[in-house]
Amino acid sequence: MGCGTAGSRRCGSRRGSRRVARAPVDADGRDAVARVAYRKEGARPPGHGPAAHAYHWRDGARAAAALMDRRPRPDVLLCLNDHLALGALRALYERGSAVPGDLDVVGFDDIETSRFSVPSLTTVAPDKREIARVAVSLLLERVEGADGGPPRDHLVGHRLMVRESTGG
Template identity: 50%
Template sequence: MAGPTLRDVARRANVSIRTVSNVVNGYAPVSDELRTRVQAVLDELGYRPNLIARNLRQGRTGMIALVVPELDVPYFAELAREVITAARAHDYVVMIDQTDGDAEHERALLGRDSRAAMFDGLLLSPLTITAKELRERGNRVPIVLLGEHIFNGSFHHVAIDNVAAAFDATSHLLDLGRTRVAAIGDQPYATGETAQLRTIGYRQAHARRGLPVVDELVVPTARFHRRLGAEAMDRLLALPEPPDAVFCYNDLLALGAIRALTRAGVRVPDDVAVVGVDDIEEGQYSTPSLTTVAPDKAAIAHTAVDTLLSAINGTATSSAAEVVVPHRMIVRESTTG
């Protein structure tokens, strides 16, 4: 049985079909009294708009894409869930893809014949593409950038303050009285901007207290994966004077580090305290549970989706919005027992 139509609602509310359409689609101003009356009938009859027909009329697909480097990194999976929730509130469907952090995969999204043109807009967490490449892209699909790749305010961009996050994590360890705080995850090359910002925060926390940074305690990793965290921790444990605390640049590195410490018979946090970043769910249930810097993933998702939809609808207040989303320290067993 077919559902109620705009004509049915108009007849019941004693208004024109155009008025009902304006209420449903928000096309034109409608008085509060009239909007309330029409909405009551919409609710009474259980009217649901035909989204496919609406999108066709507007030249839209009703879909946005979320493109991240690695779907099997829990942070991106948890962020994707929040993005889907935020988009659903606006009747948008989210398609998800990954680039593997590969430059060619990222650049392929920018071409005139790119699959990105299938969508009304794109949420992109890039690692390699430059601001110049974005400005000169062949398609004009609205884009909001996620993550910490630096674009100097040239595009819509939503991220946390990585320097401040790393400063807070390192300060937490130093304030516990730890004297040899290591860092796992530095990436001193062009695509490692997130890691570089976290290294700056790590160094600033030491400088604020007049403490030197011991270079051998800063261990780079090619990616932010568990195995690499464990390997870096093994390297640190092999030093003549191992660290008594470790700031890991994400939770996966931290979980790998904890595994290496446990395997070596080193107690966490008694002998070595460990902090991560991302507040992934796995860290709540690790042994010990993981102290972490928690970005507000829901705020990142809602801000990014709202910004993208404003760009799609032509209602964005500026051509570039740089939004910094809050973070907080969550102290658990890996630093305080």
Template identity: 60%
Template sequence: MASRPRIKDVAEYAGVSPKTVSNVINDFEHVSEHTRAAVREAIDALGYRVNLAGRQLRQGRTGMITLAVPELDVAYFAELAKHVMAAADRHGRTVLLHQTGGVRERELAALHGFDAQFTDGVILSPLSLTPRDLATRDAHLPVVLLGERQAPGSADHVGIDNVAAAREATEHLLARGRRAIAVVGGAARGRQGTDGLRTEGYRSALRAAGAPVRQDLIVPVDAYHWQDGARAAAALLERRPRPDAFLCLNDHLALGALRALYEAGLRAPDDVDVTGFDDIEASRFSIPTLTTIAPDKRGIADTAVSLLIERIDQGRTDRGTTAPAPPAPPADRPDRAAPDGTAADHVVGHRLIVRESTGGCF
């Protein structure tokens, strides 16, 4: 097998020094157009390709970033991963995918970069990390958090306004005359995770409408899978009077709830309205199609990747020696700076998509 052409080979072919070839590759100034053309002709003739891995290692970087999420078989995370990989590719980065299972030890391993020689930074969606875990992380490793921020100032965070999104979905159900609205996947008051914030949005909408907040209609689940939604919805349907709407805190729960309605001989929206969260692809093909809150998944991915690369480029010219400096947020990004100025909360948009499960169109 022929050996891969090197800079030295290009230099000999073009009749210039290896340094000149390097200057042309890196688009440095002060190289004449005649010399630049000769080098480019040599590169094309020899089929030379820049060794990105070698360049990155010389810069103290791997060219890889890690995306750590709880479960890749949950459609939201799979779809988000697709967008993160596309965004990283546009920046010339490769993504290492890691599934934490929501287990604290695995999330801690991701938070500290596993073996730091393999990754330049981490995008992490944690479920089990404590505020102390996040506040005491290694400041030399750039980290962007997804989901819900647990420790303000610990790292940049990207997410939607879950309180506002759940309030909007609940207001839609109230506008349809629904009053016995059950929350599938709901949380007790004071909980700060995604479920807690979405449940608070639900409570807020009911209070604003003068409707009672019934604790018996706020139903927690063991996990956010299809079967958990089906079990919770089936139990709620046995109550008399039964709920007239389900606000499900993700689409998997909502699709499970639709199955429970079918098995009970009921229909959405004729008997019970059903809404979800996340706008996964299956929500557009269920029968009926599912009303849902659609987070801007591409916006989340693009923002997270851009932030992470800003941190890497600003603070890691020599791995492990300089803590990342906070990037200045672009003027068009709705950021809320943390009190200590070290990180910011980046809020990405969402929208309510009304489909057949609450009386909308296909």
């Protein structure tokens, strides 16, 4: 995908973005994804509250508001789904923040609404047919009793749909 890594320039290509934030964040503006990772390891990061588990429009709006109060502000907001990103777009609009301009916003899922938001949302479009194929294959393995091995990763294709929220 590239966003949030050295390839983040593809998400915020106008400026060569360097400060990439992720949503969701907790009310204090901290990265909820990192908190979930700590919890999976059975640890609690110092000074952090409970992990956020919501991925809806209102949660994206809260995340955007918290991130815009940070200093330094991020250049790009990478949301874990398009609903979060759409909520973030609304909150940024209400605050008078320019998207793109003050902040680029990127979602994940390529839901139909992402094409019709103003600005239209740059998003990662996963190969949903491949996800379904892999899921059915794994389910059949389990039903047939062939699921005795260790957990495996399955990579599927994706495309970055560059739209107006990143200047595309």
